[in-house]
Amino acid sequence: MSNLSLYNITNKFVEIMDKAQEGELTEEEYSELGNELALELQNKSSNIIGYIKNSESLLDAMKTEEKRLADIRKQGEKKLDKFYQYVKENMERLGLEEIPTELGKLKITKNPMSIEIENEDEIPSEFKKEVTTTQVDKTAIKNHFKDTGEIIPGIRIVDNKTSLRIK
16 A cells, blocks of 8 residues: 555545444454554654745755855845946046957946935925925926026036936
8 A cells, every 4th residue: 555645545534434434344343454554654754844944945055055046146236336437437537438359349428417305494395296295306407407508596517417428
């Protein structure tokens, strides 16, 4: 009876009990077959526990590895950002806006205009939108400035930032 599935062990138990009730098995046969199935069930249960523990350990190891890889990725992203800044600063010091190469070109480009909030209290309410806290709508302020040229109280127009792009 070895190597029975859990499903088959359960069905065998039911079959033996039915046969015993119908008188097809002696008390001794019933006891012997029941003991064999109980041993099979015990072995199968040990295997089930082993499988579950092994799977849990594997999943825990995967979670740990995912976190480790995420940390390494974040460090790599920070390092790359610093390298971009380093290259950009050196190109600016040398007065270079563009460096062509066989692989592509390094080019310093002007970033789109952005808004920096200097004093949120001075900004009119039409340029604020409520979320869970009051938040200044920088896009609305930027669009208003583009349309009218009016500088809203409490802001400073920033249009001199640059970034390095690889094309």
